[in-house]
Amino acid sequence: MVASACLILSLAGSVFVLHRTDQLRPQATLDEVLFLSSPKVIKRASLGYDGLVACIYWTRAVQYFGYRHHSFAASYDLLAPLLEITTHLDPHLLVAYEFGTSFLAPQPPHGAGQPERAIELVEYGIQNNPDNWRLYYDLGFVYYMELRDYKKAAETFERGSHVPNAHPFLKVMAAQMAEHAGEYETARMLWSATYQTAQDAQIKENAVEHLRALRVDEDVLHLQEAVTRFGERTGRLPASVAELVAAEGLAGTPVDPDGRPYKLTPEGRVEIRVPDDFPFATKGLPPGYKPQPKFHTLQ
Amino acid sequence: MRTRIAHIASNTFREAVRDRVLYNLIAFALLLSGAAILVGQISIEIEKLVVINLGLTAVSLFGIVIAIFIGIGLVSKEIEKRTLYTVLSRPVRRWEFIVGKFFGLAGTLVVNTFFMAVGVFAALFYVSHKFVRADALILVALYFIVLEFLIICSLALLFSSFSSPLLSAVFAFSLFVIGNFAEDLRNFAGMAHGYSHWLATGVAYLVPNFSAFNVITSIAHEQPVAGQLIWQNTLYALFYATMALSGAVLIFEHRDLK
Numbered sequence: 150m151v152a153s154a155c156l157i158l159s160l161a162g163s164v165f166v167l168h169r170t171d172q173l174r175p176q177a178t179l180d181e182v183l184f185l186s187s188p189k190v191i192k193r194a195s196l197g198y199d200g201l202v203a204c205i206y207w208t209r210a211v212q213y214f215g216y217r218h219h220s221f222a223a224s225y226d227l228l229a230p231l232l233e234i235t236t237h238l239d240p241h242l243l244v245a246y247e248f249g250t251s252f253l254a255p256q257p258p259h260g261a262g263q264p265e266r267a268i269e270l271v272e273y274g275i276q277n278n279p280d281n282w283r284l285y286y287d288l289g290f291v292y293y294m295e296l297r298d299y300k301k302a303a304e305t306f307e308r309g310s311h312v313p314n315a316h317p318f319l320k321v322m323a324a325q326m327a328e329h330a331g332e333y334e335t336a337r338m339l340w341s342a343t344y345q346t347a348q349d350a351q352i353k354e355n356a357v358e359h360l361r362a363l364r365v366d367e368d369v370l371h372l373q374e375a376v377t378r379f380g381e382r383t384g385r386l387p388a389s390v391a392e393l394v395a396a397e398g399l400a401g402t403p404v405d406p407d408g409r410p411y412k413l414t415p416e417g418r419v420e421i422r423v424p425d426d427f428p429f430a431t432k433g434l435p436p437g438y439k440p441q442p443k444f445h446t447l448q
Numbered sequence: 449m450r451t452r453i454a455h456i457a458s459n460t461f462r463e464a465v466r467d468r469v470l471y472n473l474i475a476f477a478l479l480l481s482g483a484a485i486l487v488g489q490i491s492i493e494i495e496k497l498v499v500i501n502l503g504l505t506a507v508s509l510f511g512i513v514i515a516i517f518i519g520i521g522l523v524s525k526e527i528e529k530r531t532l533y534t535v536l537s538r539p540v541r542r543w544e545f546i547v548g549k550f551f552g553l554a555g556t557l558v559v560n561t562f563f564m565a566v567g568v569f570a571a572l573f574y575v576s577h578k579f580v581r582a583d584a585l586i587l588v589a590l591y592f593i594v595l596e597f598l599i600i601c602s603l604a605l606l607f608s609s610f611s612s613p614l615l616s617a618v619f620a621f622s623l624f625v626i627g628n629f630a631e632d633l634r635n636f637a638g639m640a641h642g643y644s645h646w647l648a649t650g651v652a653y654l655v656p657n658f659s660a661f662n663v664i665t666s667i668a669h670e671q672p673v674a675g676q677l678i679w680q681n682t683l684y685a686l687f688y689a690t691m692a693l694s695g696a697v698l699i700f701e702h703r704d705l706k
Contacts, residue, residue, distance in 0.1 A: 193629070193632075196625065197658060197659060197662035197664075198505045198508070198509075198662075198664065199665055200497070200668050201498075201501040201502055201505045201664075203501075203665070204487075204497055204498045204502070207491060207494060208487065208490055211491050211492050212490060212491075239665055239669075241665075241666075241669045242494075242497070244492060244493040244494060248492055248493075349493060351492075
């Protein structure tokens with residue numbers, strides 16, 4: 150009886166003290182430390198159970214990215230090393246390349262802003278999984294979306310199109326890049342292809358968000374051009390969207406993908422009504438608006 | 449002779465069960481079901497990989513720990529309890545005693561592995577909701593794990609035949625670790641010159657090579673295992689276990705038990 154009471158009391162005491170200690174040292178348990186940073190050493194130390202250790206490091210990378218992302222972090226110093234360790238332990242862990250590039254390449258707040266590290270990661274993936282066309286697609290995507298390197302993107306899509314069972318759109322993408330076709334058209338093609346070929350629900354949802362944002366960007370661009378034309382013609386700004394629609398002969402009031410009409414500010418700027426609903430939109434945002442970070446994948 | 453070995457083996461098995469060795473299955477089941485539920489929530493797209501990797505790693509590690517900790521006591525405990533004298537006073541030869549003990553321990557591990565395998569497949573079904581043809585490859589990984597157990601059992605018995613339980617555990621575990629570095633040792637031997645080359649080559653071939661048995665990662669990615677590797681690993685495990693058992697028999701035959 151006494152022993153049972155002692156056991157319960159001491160357990161409660163240790164939990165209480167630990168809780169207080171955690172308050173003294175906030176985030177101590179999530180300290181950004183990689184005790185072992187060499188993938189080779191970790192592989193040896195895993196005693197042949199490298200598959201399980203790779204899964205652990207992959208989970209750690211996901212947790213690290215998620216934590217930094219949600220705390221609006223500007224740097225992701227451990228992300229690339231964690232992904233490197235993961236893929237060295239298990240070079241066939243495709244999910245680490247596919248999501249890893251999505252974490253690394255985009256600029257903050259959507260990602261780590263390290264497209265070069267993303268390229269290194271996918272190149273390593275291609276080296277170890279040369280028959281996987283999706284990796285070429287991911288690489289071409291980084292070259293196009295993050296670096297605007299059309300030549301490299303075209304080369305990568307072309308390389309990928311030669312992989313057995315590669316999706317036919319890689320050939321189309323290679324041609325599109327080579328021609329430097331319209332930005333919106335190309336981007337829409339990439340996201341549509343991503344939506345059609347992805348199996349993961351998060352990736353599909355992300356592609357839809359980007360497609361919606363692309364439509365907003367394109368609409369705002371065209372409307373803004375119409376405002377400029379109106380100003381040049383009349384010497385004043387249109388008083389409302391309705392006046393602009395009538396003057397330009399547009400078919401109905403232009404609305405965003407959610408069906409809300411676009412807004413025309415007294416300064417003549419076309420804006421979307423609820424910017425938070427289009428986290429990847431780059432046009433039509435109020436001055437000084439800061440987008441909320443949202444899980445973002447390239448594919 | 450066969451009957452005597454079978455008797456010793458079944459007694460060893462019963463003793464292991466009485467020692468509540470199979471209780472490890474509860475820990476295994478908790479570990480696996482916990483991982484299957486949790487990983488889906490904290491990671492991305494690796495539920496199946498984790499179940500296969502974690503399941504097979506746990507089967508392997510639990511089995512190795514059991515093999516070492518039971519194996520090292522198989523001979524010394526009998527001497528300590530003086531039950532060995534009762535056994536040997538009957539028409540049982542010393543080598544039959546060692547071989548019987550080996551089969552008893554191996555049997556315990558095979559039964560243990562069978563139940564764990566059922567657990568792995570159940571967890572796999574829980575996360576995938578179906579089985580695919582490639583899942584059958586898990587059986588190959590399990591077979592290789594059992595082959596590893598045979599080697600570890602024989603080594604534990606070998607050390608148990610001449611050393612104390614503590615030292616036997618240290619030796620057996622060290623050989624398990626070194627065995628995972630056998631290919632590095634061979635690479636080192638290739639780079640060395642003169643005597644060190646021959647010494648390193650000798651050591652590299654003497655220690656068990658466990659790296660060839662580890663196909664867990666590739667099987668998790670549904671990569672097939674070459675048929676040649678299956679029979680070569682089988683032959684290697686049989687040769688190595690026989691070698692270690694013969695060593696154990698030789699030492700035990702010449703040991704003064706008075």
